[in-house]
Amino acid sequence: MAEEIKQVQKQNYKSNVKPIWCAGCGDFGVNAAINKALSDLGLQKSNVMIVSGIGCSSAMPHTFSTYGVHSLHGRLIPVATGVKFANSDLTVIGTGGDGDAYGIGLGHMLHAARRNINITYIVMNNEIYGLTTGQASPTSMQGAKTKSTPHGNLEVPENPIALAISAGATYVARAFSGDPMHMAELVKNGIRHNGFSLIDVFSPCVTFNDLNTYDWFRGRVYKLEQSGHDPKNKIAALEKSLEADTSGWEKVPIGLFYEENRPTYEDLDPVLKLGPLINQPSPSKEQLDKIMEEYL
Amino acid sequence: MLAKISARSGLHVFGYRGYQSIIRGGHVWYQIDISEEKLLSHQEGIDILVALNQDAINNQKSHLRENAVVVYDPTKTNTEILQGRNLRFVKLPMLDIAMKESGNPIMRNVAAIGAVLGLVGIDISIFESAITRMFTKKGEKVVSENIKVGSEGYKNSEVKQMFVIKGDKIHRHVIEGNAALALGAYASGCKLYSAYPMTPASTILHWFAEHEGNGVTYKQVEDEIAAINVTIGAASAGIRAMCGTSGGGFSLMVEGLGLAGMIEAPIVVVLSQRTGPSTGLPTKTEQGDVLFAMHASQGEFPRIVVAPRNIEECFKLSSDAFNLADRYQCPVIILMDLYMSEHSETTDAFNFDSIKIDRGKIAWQANPAERFKRYLYTDDGVSPRSIPGTPGLEFIAGSDEHDEYGDLVSDAFSGIDEYVETRRKMMRKRMNKIETMLKNEDVFHPAITNESAKNFLVTFGSTTGAALEAAQILNSQGMDFGVISFNYLMPLDADKTKKLLEGKSLIDVEVNFTAQLAQIIKSNTGIDIQNRILKYDGEAITAEQIAKEAQKIIQNK
CATH class of the missing domain: 3.40.50.970 (Thiamin diphosphate (ThDP)-binding fold, Pyr/PP domains)
Incomplete structure (x- = not known):
């Protein structure tokens, strides 16, 4: 994998900040894939804003030399939404973990999907809480033994792909850190896509999750692109989104599940559609006087 | 509508709505005080009650002043409960007027407005011009129906000019x-x-x-x-x-x-x-x-x-x-x-x-030789910020403690001497802003009226209007009151605030249980205001209530 990562680091958007991740952490692959996607798209650094929550994976913005906010646990979507409202010219990328996206911040994720705001959300899903040293997460397998579930997790894992599709996300994909080239393509297309993109990434935690390892995933994942799946077909996408569950995690599709062209929030909003809010002039004296007259 | 018409005729208005947390209905009232002088709060007692239903009469009966006028619809309400009191009654078939002139029962309140205008002596022509202004957008039919119903109400009010208030003809905004x-x-x-x-x-x-x-x-x-x-x-x-x-x-x-x-x-x-x-x-x-x-x-x-x-x-x-x-x-x-x-x-x-817009310190020009320090240590605590999109001034804003660049000093770095110092300096940089604002802005202290008064009502925010009017009432009764009122609560210029309060006879007036302003004053100045008028029943405090309580406090001294 190290060879592959080197290969994808052509143009450098990275900062000098050394990532905090453990050696072998899946987040290195995501870091490389984002770097490659930005480089392939030739985006100007100053026009990219990476917004994260809290957790191991949320250290991501610091590893880049773009603009960014390392915000609160679960709240990166509202912060990113605010950024996009203010300046729709910025490429806004959300990066966080499964706790951020599917636990404490699930509500925001679903509403962002519904709103179809043009943000690319990359969720590093390691099925565990790593930064807090190994508690069950919303995507932990049923039966998984963690520090907070010593007798086995009682709950079934959340299905973010099915949730995102049904909530109205217009680009829904899944990647695997063991295949950063494939991931870079999905991230690149997600950034290109005009609308809310969710890219769920199996990003193994080598320290606290000894169940969902690289090898565990390697034996299970297959690429939708090679299976004849039509990502424009919503029903087929939903069916594919259920396959991991229904196969008892024996067959786990990765790749693009669903893509739809639907006007974004910014396209529909009568003010935002006129261009970035930050560039629009504020109300004139005449416009203000006219409002004041309403109170006469 | 009544508020706007009154303001257009040069009167001053203060309106306050009472309603209940149910989707429709419940006992809803709107109190409008109209005066020749500027009003600072809502007043106690009702001079004119427009009863659109029986609830209005039942629930508001105790608030009617001596000689108040009750405008009621004889087809919808009865006034038996008010018999024997010193009141005046205006029978106004509001519903009939509304149905006859517009066919819309909701318009009965417009008939009532017409009647009230008659009672206080506001010219009907002001009503007509106000209606035209307000409803032109909604079409001529709406304008003419409103005018017809209102004029009918105006004509129908049996007694004209029970109260005479005269505006100064200045068109005011409400x-x-x-x-x-x-x-x-x-x-x-x-x-x-x-x-x-x-x-x-x-x-x-x-x-x-x-x-x-x-x-x-x-x-x-x-x-x-x-x-x-x-x-x-x-x-x-x-x-x-x-x-x-x-x-x-x-x-x-x-x-x-x-x-x-x-x-x-x-x-x-x-x-x-x-x-x-x-x-x-x-x-x-x-x-x-x-x-x-x-x-x-x-x-x-x-x-x-x-x-x-x-x-x-x-x-x-x-x-x-x-x-x-x-x-x-x-x-x-x-x-x-x-x-x-x-x-x-x-x-x-x-x-x-x-309005003068000041966006504060913003960096626009990158120095190619140096990485941008978004959180630069400055004496005043404020560091120039850059606007995303500006080339060369990229930074990551972190909710973790960070250094001047915005890079984290948490997790792997915490506890290491160098970063302990970073934390200390960054914390001080941020907190220094308080001193800077206190130095640069002359706003963080209360205002005082009637500076040489013997006693002062101390209050803040929305209670200030009632306190100012309470002082007027008290002074008209031969007492000597001023008001010290806060509009900035944090930070507080402790010295200026202390100078203003020190050595004065103070009564704290607040709409809460624990006298939170008094607590703030005590923690900033050491002055402990023991005399307190506190209200926590959900209703706003009135000038009359403050005056009554303040009088008691002074008499018991």
Whole structure:
């Protein structure tokens, strides 16, 4: 994998900040894939804003030399939404973990999907809480033994792909850190896509999750692109989104599940559609006087 | 409508709505005080009761003043319960008039307005011109029906000019607190308002929805957590942004408030208080969240808390809040309450020319030799910020403690000497802003009226109007009262505040249980105000109530 990562680091958007991740952490692959996607798209650094929550994976913005906010646990979507409202010219990328996206911040994720705001959300899903040293997460397998579930997790894992599709996300994909080239393509297309993109990434935690390892995933994942799946077909996408569950995690599709062209929030909003809010002039004296007259 | 017509005829108006938290119906009333003089609060007692239903008579009977006029519809209500009292009655078949002239039963209140105008001697021509102005947008039919129904009510009121008040012919504006606040923000470059509906802040959301455009938009989001974080994102991206809520929603915003403090994002948050705790009395007023607003969120960071004292300050302080937020790169909380948010008041047109926009320190030019230090150590605590999109000035704003670049000093670095020092310096840099604002802004102290008075009512925000009128009442009874009122609550210039309060006979007046202003005064100045007039029944305090209680306190001394 190290060879592959080197290969994808052509143009450098990275900062000098050394990532905090453990050696072998899946987040290195995501870091490389984002770097490659930005480089392939030739985006100007100053026009990219990476917004994260809290957790191991949320250290991501610091590893880049773009603009960014390392915000609160679960709240990166509202912060990113605010950024996009203010300046729709910025490429806004959300990066966080499964706790951020599917636990404490699930509500925001679903509403962002519904709103179809043009943000690319990359969720590093390691099925565990790593930064807090190994508690069950919303995507932990049923039966998984963690520090907070010593007798086995009682709950079934959340299905973010099915949730995102049904909530109205217009680009829904899944990647695997063991295949950063494939991931870079999905991230690149997600950034290109005009609308809310969710890219769920199996990003193994080598320290606290000894169940969902690289090898565990390697034996299970297959690429939708090679299976004849039509990502424009919503029903087929939903069916594919259920396959991991229904196969008892024996067959786990990765790749693009669903893509739809639907006007974004910014396209529909009568003010935002006129261009970035930050560039629009504020109300004139005449416009203000006219409002004041309403109170006469 | 009555308020607007009165204001157009040169009178002063103060309106306050009473309603219940049910979707439709319940006992709803609107109290309008009309006067030749500027009114600072709602008054006690009713001179004219327009009873649209029997509830109005039953529930308001104890508030009727001697010789008050009761306008009622003989087909809908009876006044038996009021017999034997010194009252005057005007029989007005409101429903019949409405049905005859417009076919719309809702129009019966327009008949009532016509009658009231007759009673107070306002010329019907002012009514006609006001209606034309207000309803032209809705079409000629609506205008003519309103005029017909109103004129019929005017003619039908049996007794003319029971009260005579004369306006000075100056056309005045009538505006609600929340609208004045929203307009202040709108006129000061606030480009995004983000909120989740909650009484009594919802009308700010409605205002922005109605006035969307001119480069300003709004968003109703999924909850208040989103509302404040959207605001932080927007402010981080370089625009002026505001969110608003009441206590329950503010509770959800608390973590976001700390984020704004830590990443030094200039945001404005409106907290319109209602009666708590918890859901409390959702449609009633209180000043119970002052200490909460001042201390909400973990850790310590600079913030500014302001509480408008009147309609002009709803506009002015909301406008100023954005300059302060930008200048000191910190959250500014505008503390309203249901009374201030929902009351309406006559005012001169707001002066838009007086608004000077100051975006504070912003870096535009990159130094190619050096990486941009977003959190540069400065003596005044304020570091130039860059606007995303500006080449060469990229940085990551972190909610973790960070160094001058914004790089984290948490996790792997905490505890290492070098980073212990970074933390100390960064904390001091942020906190130094408090000293800077106290030095540069001459606002963080109370105002005083009648400086040589023997006694003073001490109050803040929305209770100030009633306190000022209470002092007038007390002084007309031969006592000697002034008022010391706060509109900035945090930070406080302790020296100036102490100088103003020291050695005076003080009575603290607040609409809460624990005298939160008195607590703030004590902690800042050591002055412990023992005499207190506190109200916590959900209703706004009136000048009469304050005067009565103050009189008792003085007599018992």
